[in-house]
Amino acid sequence: MYATERHDAIAAALQTAGRVSVTDLAAHFDVTTETVRRDLDALEQAGVLRRVHGGAVSVERSSLVELSVAEREGQHGREKTAIARAAMRLVPPTFTGSIALDAGTTSGAVAAELARWEPERAGATITVITNSVPIASTLQHSDHVELHLLGGRVRGVTSAAVGTATVDQIGALRPDVAFIGTNGLSAGFGLSTPDEYEAAVKAAYVLASRRSVVLADAAKHGVEALMRFARLDEIDTVVTDQAPPADLAGALADADVEVVVA
Numbered sequence: 001m002y003a004t005e006r007h008d009a010i011a012a013a014l015q016t017a018g019r020v021s022v023t024d025l026a027a028h029f030d031v032t033t034e035t036v037r038r039d040l041d042a043l044e045q046a047g048v049l050r051r052v053h054g055g056a057v058s059v060e061r062s063s064l065v066e067l068s069v070a071e072r073e074g075q076h077g078r079e080k081t082a083i084a085r086a087a088m089r090l091v092p093p094t095f096t097g098s099i100a101l102d103a104g105t106t107s108g109a110v111a112a113e114l115a116r117w118e119p120e121r122a123g124a125t126i127t128v129i130t131n132s133v134p135i136a137s138t139l140q141h142s143d144h145v146e147l148h149l150l151g152g153r154v155r156g157v158t159s160a161a162v163g164t165a166t167v168d169q170i171g172a173l174r175p176d177v178a179f180i181g182t183n184g185l186s187a188g189f190g191l192s193t194p195d196e197y198e199a200a201v202k203a204a205y206v207l208a209s210r211r212s213v214v215l216a217d218a219a220k221h222g223v224e225a226l227m228r229f230a231r232l233d234e235i236d237t238v239v240t241d242q243a244p245p246a247d248l249a250g251a252l253a254d255a256d257v258e259v260v261v262a
Helices: 003-017 022-029 033-045 069-073 077-090 105-116 133-139 164-171 196-208 246-254
Strands: 019-021 049-052 055-058 098-101 126-130 145-149 153-155 160-162 177-181 184-186 190-193 211-215 227-230 237-240 258-261
Touching: 003 019, 003 022, 003 033, 003 049, 003 055, 019 022, 022 033, 022 055, 033 049, 033 055, 077 105, 077 211, 077 237, 077 258, 098 105, 105 126, 105 133, 105 177, 105 211, 126 133, 133 145, 153 196, 160 164, 160 196, 164 196, 177 196, 190 196, 196 227
Parallel strands: 098 126, 098 177, 126 145, 177 211, 211 237, 237 258
Antiparallel strands: 019 055, 049 055, 153 160, 184 190, 190 227
């Protein structure tokens, strides 16, 4: 196989998996690890990938990459819907408590399910707290939802209220369940997101809630964004669309985190 063919194959693998391993590629192509490292160096120079210890990741997995809500809405739609429906098992028709919903497209999928949710008892309501403008819009006409929209500076990228005022408001609450999105979920670094203000809000949700539930599709597995907002042992449940890889699964088990696979 020529180098250009290997490069094309490596780029395709990155599109599918998000990361590649030097040793796995060497075995797959039947070449030396030194050859693979040269391939990865060339692809990094071309802007195709970013080198990390033991291999490379897609440039989309840079610690500072943050797509807008509009850009993310079209990604992993089926997976997010499956995750949202699995998460709704924690909100049975008998539920009468309070729910906090973090900003994000997977949280938005949960909001869409909540809009269709029907309480067991006619006329019963649940309280939903959110810092997300789109989520508030989704739920504003739901008769069974008592909606609380948190204030603060609204970031255009996420359409979410952030800042000291937002964090202080969350700190004064004690929701029964918080559904929290994440940009990264890794064994060593925990839960992470690129922006410090978003991280502060997410950390506040984790601290304030009686049960913190992280929503993470498989594309987030093994990803480490710039700002950590929680360790694995600080959360209660992860809802995802695929079983986590062995190292992450082991770390979640060690941290006594329940894993729900949609």
